[in-house]
Amino acid sequence: MGKKELKVAFLLALRSLQRGSKSSVILTVIIIAMCFTNMIFLPSMLNGIGQSITKQIMNYETSDVLVDPKLGNQYVEDKDAKLALINGMSGVQRASPHYSKAATLKYRQRVLGVTLRAITPKDEMLVSPLYTKMVAGSYLGEGDTGEIILAKPVAGDPTIKREDEFQPSLGGVRVGDSITVEFANGFTKDYRVKGIYFTGWYVADATGYITWSDMEQVEAKTLENAEYITVKAKPGYSEKFIKNELIQYGIPDRVQTSTDVLAKNMGRVLQSYAIINVVSLFVSVIITVVVLFIIITIKTINSRRQIGILKAIGVDKEVIMHNYGFQVIILAIMGIILGIILALLLNVYMAYNPIVTADWTTSLYMTPMDLAMNSLILFIAAIVAGYLPAYQVSREDIQSAMRA
Amino acid sequence: MIRISDLRKIYQMGDVEVRALDGVTTDIAKGEFLGIMGASGSGKTTLLHMLGLLDEPTSGQIVIEGTDVSQLTDHEKTMFRLYKLGYVFQDYALVPDLTVMENVTLTAMLRKDRTEEQYRKEGFIVLQKIGLFDRRDHLPRELSGGQQQRVSIARAMVNKPDILFADEPCANLDSENSRMVLDLFREINEEMQQTIVMVSHEEWHKNYFHRIIYLKDGKIVSDEDNH
Numbered sequence: 357m358g359k360k361e362l363k364v365a366f367l368l369a370l371r372s373l374q375r376g377s378k379s380s381v382i383l384t385v386i387i388i389a390m391c392f393t394n395m396i397f398l399p400s401m402l403n404g405i406g407q408s409i410t411k412q413i414m415n416y417e418t419s420d421v422l423v424d425p426k427l428g429n430q431y432v433e434d435k436d437a438k439l440a441l442i443n444g445m446s447g448v449q450r451a452s453p454h455y456s457k458a459a460t461l462k463y464r465q466r467v468l469g470v471t472l473r474a475i476t477p478k479d480e481m482l483v484s485p486l487y488t489k490m491v492a493g494s495y496l497g498e499g500d501t502g503e504i505i506l507a508k509p510v511a512g513d514p515t516i517k518r519e520d521e522f523q524p525s526l527g528g529v530r531v532g533d534s535i536t537v538e539f540a541n542g543f544t545k546d547y548r549v550k551g552i553y554f555t556g557w558y559v560a561d562a563t564g565y566i567t568w569s570d571m572e573q574v575e576a577k578t579l580e581n582a583e584y585i586t587v588k589a590k591p592g593y594s595e596k597f598i599k600n601e602l603i604q605y606g607i608p609d610r611v612q613t614s615t616d617v618l619a620k621n622m623g624r625v626l627q628s629y630a631i632i633n634v635v636s637l638f639v640s641v642i643i644t645v646v647v648l649f650i651i652i653t654i655k656t657i658n659s660r661r662q663i664g665i666l667k668a669i670g671v672d673k674e675v676i677m678h679n680y681g682f683q684v685i686i687l688a689i690m691g692i693i694l695g696i697i698l699a700l701l702l703n704v705y706m707a708y709n710p711i712v713t714a715d716w717t718t719s720l721y722m723t724p725m726d727l728a729m730n731s732l733i734l735f736i737a738a739i740v741a742g743y744l745p746a747y748q749v750s751r752e753d754i755q756s757a758m759r760a
Numbered sequence: 761m762i763r764i765s766d767l768r769k770i771y772q773m774g775d776v777e778v779r780a781l782d783g784v785t786t787d788i789a790k791g792e793f794l795g796i797m798g799a800s801g802s803g804k805t806t807l808l809h810m811l812g813l814l815d816e817p818t819s820g821q822i823v824i825e826g827t828d829v830s831q832l833t834d835h836e837k838t839m840f841r842l843y844k845l846g847y848v849f850q851d852y853a854l855v856p857d858l859t860v861m862e863n864v865t866l867t868a869m870l871r872k873d874r875t876e877e878q879y880r881k882e883g884f885i886v887l888q889k890i891g892l893f894d895r896r897d898h899l900p901r902e903l904s905g906g907q908q909q910r911v912s913i914a915r916a917m918v919n920k921p922d923i924l925f926a927d928e929p930c931a932n933l934d935s936e937n938s939r940m941v942l943d944l945f946r947e948i949n950e951e952m953q954q955t956i957v958m959v960s961h962e963e964w965h966k967n968y969f970h971r972i973i974y975l976k977d978g979k980i981v982s983d984e985d986n987h
Contacts, residue, residue, distance in 0.1 A: 364869050367862070368855070375857040375899065665853040668814050669915070670842025670867050672835065754814045 357674050365675045369682030380651070381687065387647050388691020388738065389698055395640040395730045396699045396722060401711075402629040404721035409625075410618055412557035412716065418614045419452070419483045419586035420595040421602065426610050431581030438585065438607065439479075445601050447593030450482035453582035455571050461510070461564070462536040463526040466518075470510060470563050472537070474571030474579075483588040486553060486560070493531035493551030500567045504535070504547035507561040508554040523562075543574045556717035637730075641737045648687075648741035652680055656749040663749055664757030677743065677750040684742025691738075692731045699727065761955060762788040762811060762923065767820035769806050769978070780806040781817070782978035788923075791953040793945070795969030795986075797960055803978040804959040805927055811957060812845055812925045813837045825922060842867055846916030848926040852908040854900040854915070861887065861896040864914045871919065879918070886914045890944060906937030913944055917954075924948070926958040930965070942968045 373381055414420065423442075425432055432438065435453050442451040455474040460467060477496040481487045487495040496505055512525025529535060529549055538544040547566065555561055572579050589598045595613040602611045656663070663676055699722065706719040749757075769781040781803050788794055788811075796804045809815040811822060813829055822829050824844065832840060841847075854863045861883055868879035887893040890910040892903075900908050909929055916924055926945065930938035946968050948954045958969070966972050966986060974982035 358872075360870055360872070364866065367869075368858075371855075371857040371862070662853075662855060665849065666855070667838065668812070668841065668849075668853075669847055670838055670845070671870065672838050675870070755809070758814075 357678070361672060361675045362678060364671070365678035366682050368675075368679040369686060372679070373683055373686055384648070384651050384687050385690045385694055388644060388688055388734070389694035391640050391644040391647070392692055392695025392730060392734055393698045393702065394643075395637055395734065396695070396726065397702065397720070398636040399633040400699070400703070400720040400722040400726065401718070402633060403726075404706075404718040405716065406622070406626055406629055407721040408556075408716050408718040409622060410614075412555065412560075413618060413621075414614045415485050416555055416557050416560040417586075418612075418617050420589040420614055421587040421598045422584060422612050422614065422617055423451075423587060423602065423607060423609050424584040424612070426608060429609070431583060432585055432609050433581050435580060435582040435585065438609075441605060442585070442587055442602065442607070445598070445605065447590050447598050447601060449588040449590045450479055451585050451587045452476065452479035452483040453568070453585050455568070455579060455581075455583045456563075457571065457574060458540040460538045461506075461526060462538065463529050463533065466512070466525070466527045468510065468524055468526055472504075472539075473563055473565050474568050475565055476568045483586050486555065486565070489553040489555045490551045491554050493549065495551055495553075496565060496567055498567070499569075500550065501570055501573070502545070502547055503550040503570075504537070504564050504566050505551040505553055506535075506549055506564040508552050509561050510564055511549070511552045539574050541574070543576070545573070556712070558716065637733070641733060644734055645737050645741040648684060648738050649744060652684060652742045653745040655683070656680060656745050660749065660752070660757045661759075663752070664754050664759075667754050668758065673750040677746045680746030680749075681739065681743050684738050684746075685735075688735050688738035688742075692734055695734075696727055696731070761790040761792075761825060762957075763821075763823040764788075764811070765821045765823075767807070767810060767822065768818045769803075769810065769815070770818045779978045781810065781820075784820070784975075784978070784980055786973065786980060786983065788955065788957060790955055791949070793949045793956045793958070793968065793970045795958055795960055795966055795972040796975065797963075797966065797972055798975035798981075800961065802975040804961070804975055806978075807975065808925055808927050808957065808959050811923075812847060813841055842870060843919070844922045846919060846921035846924040848909070848912050848916050848924065848929045850928040850931045852900070852905070852912045852932075854908055854911055856900055859897050859899060860892060860903070860911050863900065863911055864896075864918050866915065868918050882918050883914075886918050889917075890914045904937070905933050906940055909933060909937070909941050910944065913941065913948075917948060920952075921954075923955045923957060926956065928959050928961070930960070930962065938962075938965075 423432055439451050439453060442448055453476060456471045458469070459472045460469050476498070478498045491508055496503060506529060509523055510525055511529040512527045514528025518527065526535065531549055531551060533549050534546045535549060536544060536546050568579065587598060589595055595615065599611050599613050666676055667673060703720045703722060710717050710719040764784055764786050767781050767784040771778040771780055784807060796807060798804050806815065810817050829837065829840065855866065858866065864887060865879045865883040868874050868882060884893065887896050890913060892907060892910055895903060895907065900911065903911065930941055933941060942965060945956055945958065949956050969986050972984045972986055973980055
């Protein structure tokens with residue numbers, strides 16, 4: 357195939373699309389665009405869920421690196437020394453200790469069991485975006501005592517009847533209200549609600565936070581141990597670097613990156629998502645191949661006599677085949693471009709209207725690489741689907757083609 | 761120019777053997793305007809298709825300009841048709857999505873011995889000759905039947921073929937347009953010494969032919985010089 361042959365094939369293809377049935381071209385492009393959107397939507401959605409869960413776990417559970425007790429220990433011991441050591445490391449932005457205790461919250465006639473978390477608010481601000489998630493009141497201050505911040509689902513909504521609640525709550529606690537907290541060790545105290553937050557992460561949204569000094573009151577001692585410590589890396593430092601640094605500095609506790617934690621906890625979920633993605637991709641590709649195969653087959657069948665004539669006047673079968681090939685390529689490119697536009701619009705729409713469930717909030721997550729890969733897969737599928745009937749018809753002998 | 765020896769084409773229709781061509785032997789000279797005539801089913805179109813390399817004979821030999829065409833591969837036959845032969849079909853057979861100019865220059869575009877400038881120039885010349893230069897950007901469906909057939913002739917002529925084959929080119933035209941087309945063939949034949957082989961069943965067409973072969977049941981029953 358020389359340049360001239362390709363030029364003629366392209367001219368025939370272009371003119372056929374330009375001057376042939378417009379509705380057929382539009383319909384085909386829309387079908388390809390829909391197939392592309394279908395190919396990208398579900399995986400992006402599942403990726404979005406995965407990303408959202410990952411981000412939320414990192415934001416509210418592990419940060420970049422999680423230091424928790426080694427096997428056999430209940431606590432990370434000597435936390436002050438460890439915090440000083442970790443905070444002095446080159447790649448560490450901040451380390452934040454955590455301590456939690458089961459408690460029963462009481463407000464008017466409502467009683468709710470939760471696990472309250474104790475934090476040092478200034479440290480936590482450098483590790484978790486919790487302080488940005490306040491929907492009412494304000495975040496805990498470093499020296500606060502007798503104050504608590506509650507998740508919105510825990511505080512509840514006074515307009516929703518108890519029997520209509522999705523999850524049990526305190527029935528509408530507001531900022532400034534006083535609630536009674538009875539801890540598992542029997543310590544009971546009234547706390548003023550300083551703020552109400554909502555993170556979108558079901559674990560963080562099923563609890564409340566008090567300051568470290570308040571928890572020391574609960575335990576009636578200075579808390580030298582932490583349940584776990586979350587460590588935030590400075591920009592430009594990887595979590596793996598921090599993990600290695602912690603190990604090198606001789607931190608005796610279990611040190612895990614967020615990826616390590618997620619691999620253990622989310623690995624199977626993400627694996628299931630990957631399987632669903634492959635199935636969805638396969639179905640979309642098959643649909644595209646079948647649709648384009650049918651369209652090009654119909655086109656070639658309708659043009660059999662013309663194909664016979666072209667061969668009769670000296671147009672090589674390769675030119676005829678590439679004519680249909682180019683038509684498919686042009687249709688596929690147009691369909692993919694429209695598909696990308698639709699996918700991006702959908703992405704923007706879902707960014708403003710995320711899917712909210714009780715456990716997580718998510719929108720689509722698609723990278724330029726996802727768009728490029730799906731475009732390539734669809735493009736190859738389209739070429740295969742278009743060239744098969746084109747190859748068949750271009751090999752038909754002139755007499756039978758001209759008699760059609 | 762063309763030597764045809766004992767050409768046979770036999771179709772098997774179930775148990776019945778149909779002899780579309782039954783031992784045709786003749787020569788066609790360069791510059792000749794040959795008419796192939798006969799009743800429907802006599803084998804005229806089959807013979808034209810054999811000569812134009814559009815169909816394979818069951819047996820026999822066709823030698824065009826010293827080339828035994830039965831020895832050519834499929835690709836070589838395509839190239840032979842592109843470089844040496846021109847065709848005009850009964851139903852014009854233009855590509856509906858191409859303009860008049862694009863239709864005319866389509867095959868010239870494929871030739872290795874033509875630059876874009878050359879084939880465009882030749883396209884303009886041939887369109888001027890058939891009187892459709894002003895309609896070069898029109899689509900075939902915007903032309904009358906006679907005009908479409910003239911475009912078809914222009915397409916066949918643009919490559920300056922050795923032999924021009926025409927299969928009942930006036931079958932779909934009224935007498936005025938038929939005369940116009942036949943006049944054009946005569947002009948091409950006389951001015952350019954173009955060899956033309958034309959199939960027709962209209963008796964009045966024979967006035968245009970130099971020589972007329974009559975076929976009946978796949979055999980030549982008469983070979984008349986009409987000069």
